[in-house]
Amino acid sequence: MKAMEVHGVGVTFGGIIAVHDVSFAVEPGEIFAVIGPNGAGKTTLFNAVTGIHPPTHGHVELDGREQVAPMTRQTMVELLVAFLLVGVGVAATVNVERLWQASVIDNYIYEQPFPWGSALADLGRAVATLGWLGGALPLVCGGLVGAGAAWTNWSRARRSPDHIARTGVARTFQNIRLFNELSLVQNVLVGMDARMRAGFFSALLRLPRFRRERERFHAEAMKLLEFVGLADRALEAAGALPYGFRRRLEIARALAGTPKLILLDEPAAGMNPTEVGGLMALIRRVRDRGTTVILIEHHMKLVMGISDRIHVLQYGRTIAEGSPDAIRSNPRCIEAYLGVEENG
Amino acid sequence: MRWRPGPIVTILAIAAVVPLVDLVLPAELALSEAVRTVFLYAILALGLNVMTGYAGMLNLGIAAFMAIGAYAFGILSCEIYPFQLGFWPALALTIPIGALAGFILGAPTLGLRGDYLAIVTLGFGEIVQDILKNLDSITKGMQGINPLPAPSIGGAMWTSNDERSWYYLLLALLTLTVIAARNLERSRLGRAWFSIREDELASRSMGIRVERAKMIAFATGAAIAAFAGGLSASVLSSTGEPNNYDFQVSILALCIIIVGGIGGVAGVLVGSLVMVGLNSIVLAKATAWMAAHGIGSQGNVMLSPNNWKFLIFGLALVIAVRIKPTGILPPKLERGRV
């Protein structure tokens, strides 16, 4: 089984074709690089894969499964529940004064005990006499709005980044997006959120379960920070971190969710040669943990040094794919990359 | 390391001795009653802080949830309705009712971008007043619901004259709210909220279920605000009228958290002390003093001290954010194990 398969993915933004019919497959445990000149559509491809801007065409499979959440029986039940809840809610709201009058006001005499039984019976009778205009119409209209809204929400959420992240895909961003006001360890802990189980009430009441989980994940987060070499700064604010370290923190945060697949968007951008050397070692160690790595990079030394296979894009289209040696000697790639080396 | 009291503990401890200070102050200077208002607004602002401070969702209609809490408390406990639950059960029920109201408003709207949500909440704040007025067979419209029960610990029910009892009850409930807010803040949920506030897309890409986290923040904030509403109705023994929960209350709550320092519990406490203190202590006492000494007159609009209150309040806001845009006590980075 492939770790990820991209089938004919295309992305268009208001008529502009950013990515056109790109397909490739990534083997588990591989370091796979996507390269191409600026504007080739590499980041757009990443965004399509991670659900930030869903692909206009094609689809992506992870571990042989469709990445978009399928329509299940549970979804149908949820739509039905939304229909009923909103429908009944609207119908009740529209008639609230009438129902209140029938059940409470007609039955309650000041300083007398309240006859609950007859009040409920009256309420039932009042509901039964609501009729079409007062009862059924608001029920159906409200229900349709409710189901429509639930449907809209569901279809937005079925391919949203959080859903995809939870299926085991983590990523870093080209323009580093850390949570600057949180400490390093907290940044890593955010990445672990999907694995945590303690809920609202155990946090509110500080139940033992919450404490146990907190200790466990905290220790793990510290280990991850050690792994990327940032353990001694664990309690500093992420915003105060020097640039080179920020990349490392982002990788640690991405690894925190124990993803099967990690997407690195230009991890070496702005690094000096020593830092790049360290980064290469880090990426290899990530792979050695069993995580498949896909990276976008301009830094040819890094790409050629660590990639198992390379996929080359230009103007949103695939122009080549193969081992580093094959790409290095591919004339179309050399042509596409003339001048890019000067920039990068 | 030696334990040192943080700002929250310090503030609450000082608040606990205010009634004792009152014993030595002359009667007209007594502070505890005004400080009670500070407590109520502090609870309300803590609720708003969960939504706006933690999760970054601007809410301009928090007063609506306060109104819902107050009216729910009124209907559940007043003797002119059949339910007559008594103080504690009714107050406890305001929390789930507030959360439900938060859910009903939040479910369709939480996907909205920043200020779109702000306008929806603002509108909600307006129409809740309208609805409370219009459904007058249920809510008694503009009459308000009264009298409402107060707690009775050992013996007769308190009245609003039992100042010290009320004072310490409110302080205790405020402390509970503070603990709840702190517990949530320093949990997985709080972290998720902060990450959403900082960068929604990045936290989404890390697998945070943004809608769900926002929903919880919204419902929690609404529940706390409703709790504040029920409590304030009990203190006054009346829900007042729907207009008492208008936009201006929401604005005051917002000013409290921003002037105090958004996102931190200590900031909210200081903010409510400063903003409500300015209103119900400093301005009130100052105008009373001026009136007693014959300063100002009623004949000319500009010579009457009361007519300057809006201006002073507004200037205080502008100057406060100008001097400290991050608030008086901005939250510090959580350094401990979180």
Added chain:
Amino acid sequence: MNATRTAILTLILIPCVGLLGSHSASAQGTLKIVSSLPRTGSANAQTSTIVNGIKMAIDEVGGKVDGWTIAYQDMDDASPQRGNWDPAVEAQNANTAAKDEEVVAYIGTFNSGAAKVAIPILNRAGLVMVSPANTYPGLTKPGKGEANEPMVYRPSGKINYFRVVPTDDLQGVQAANWAKDLGIHKVFILHDRELYGEGIADVFKKQAESLGIEVVGFEGIDSKAANYRSTVTKIKALNPDLVYFGGTTQSNAGQIAKDLRSGGFKGKYMVPDGCFEQAFIDAAGAGNLNDNTFITFGGLPPEKLTGRGAQFCSAYRTKYSADPEAYAAYGYECARVILQAMARAKTKDRAGVLEAIAATKDFDGVLARWSFDANGDTSSTVMSGQTVHGGKFEFVKILGD
């Protein structure tokens, strides 16, 4: 620790500013009257005239009753961020007054909703409260409000709340009777969804229906709206002879008059005493009101007053160089009832003053000669009808005769 220091400083500063606001305890032999009215925001205009009336009454007795110095404190039950009465502030005012031993009488409130908060607090303290403006019937009259009213306002079992204004249930009835006299067959009723306006509109509706006037519409408006043109179109299509608006100048009675006229409505317009002030004519524009607008008022208008009333009017004009408005007279009446009761009181304390006020009989007031009845209401039920002519209120008749 800087944060802690800031917190402590703030906590210390506020009491200090509070101290500045204090003033030394008064000499022995002082009786204090306080008023609690919304002094900030939109009701300021009316409450200013009430305060003027109170001050005038105190000045007239030279600030002394039986050798006791009368001190007066004007409290504000509105808060600046609300711009309207605030229940928390009202409760605070009531508690402050209840605690201050020197206070023997409490004038207020302006809003009936505020009275609901204040009355029980003062009742427990045995402090008398006289209102110049509350018209909600349930505050005093059994059976007119909720089931538990008015007992709920008297936890001590004694009556401590009095008012010098006639209640909505009287005025609404008289207004409908007058409408019948004016030959109205069809009426459209609007109200501002406030306690006062909706209450009076409800009474008007019931009475109108019982008199056989057809009520073609009954609607609550949004008193903050910019205009009511669409409502006027709706009214016009139903073609009533009269539009009755239960509301005040503050709740946009003036704008409704304007929109009725500019919308081409030709019928009559009737409003209650919340609009009996020059500001209503100013807001509506005299041209929109002249000769087709009718105002009911509990009492006689200033120029019809004789005796005490006439003296009051001329004194008020001299002192404030303005015509007294209805609320000025009510404020003045409140203060004078209290001052006279103080003079009569056997003991110059709360119980004495309360007893003396409750015993008020045949009081020679500016509005009429009246007594407090067993509920604490004024026995004066004289209502007058006004119209607007040439930009001024003009007395038409005594209602109910």
Added chain:
Amino acid sequence: MFDFEVLVQQLITGLSNGMIIALIAIGYTMVYGIIELINFAHGDVFMLGAFFALTLMGVLGMESWGPGGQAVGVAAMLVGSALFCGALNWSLDRVAYRALRRSSKLALLVSAIGCSFICMNLGLFWGGLPMDVFAGGVAAAAPKDFPALVPQVNLLGESFIRITPADALVFAVTIPLMVALTLMVNRTNLGRAMRAVAQDPVAASLMGIPVDRVIGATFFIGGALGGFASVVYSLYNNTIGFQMGTRAGLDAFTAAVLGGIGSLPGAVLGGLTIGCVRAMSDQYLETRWTNTIVFCILVLILIFRPSGILGSSRKEKV
């Protein structure tokens, strides 16, 4: 009973009211588009504009001018109020907002709220000034009559449907203004600079655009539109008061959001929608539910179009 004349009349009313809302909404949407601030003070600037116009009228004694003179007077009020409100809004930006550009959006919001309170208090004082056209010093808080310089007579004679010169004025002022504004934003250098700053202030300043001046200009233009709106509003409704800014601002902001905040045509569409929905609800349902219905429609539209009717769903750059 369905009456066609009533429907037409309600549409006219709805459109006129909607146009006024739209004019205020544009001021909000422009400022929001450029610095993402809900300018709470805008409604109160608008209110002060109305007081300025009334003062101008009183000082110049316009009520006694002839019909031709009054037309000149209306023009003078429009220009005067626009300049006044523009300058006021510009100064608010200069004094209260500019220093907070780098602070959080919420600090800016609180500053705007503070300005709103200050302006409201100034309106109260202004209402208390003893001028001929005012009620006098005492009733500062009471609503003030704004003399009907533009008569409210029916141009169609005695028919049920009424179109008054005041209705005509609303359209005669707002439509050209909106066209001119659209042209300005799309065609002039200032308009281009405004759009550039709205998209990315840092990049714009790197390109040599004087960002602070462009923002100041936006505030001025937004305020000026509020000024025009205040005169049109006053001549249409003939009542002003120191608290009128709050409601007008609320409606206008709702309109801006409904149409898609940051979009000029969206603000107009939103304003007209709200105006018409209000009129229809007043006629065919009950007035007391009108606000609730407007809110429900707002929520419904935002559920299915989260960026408003004409708003662009701005894709976040990653």
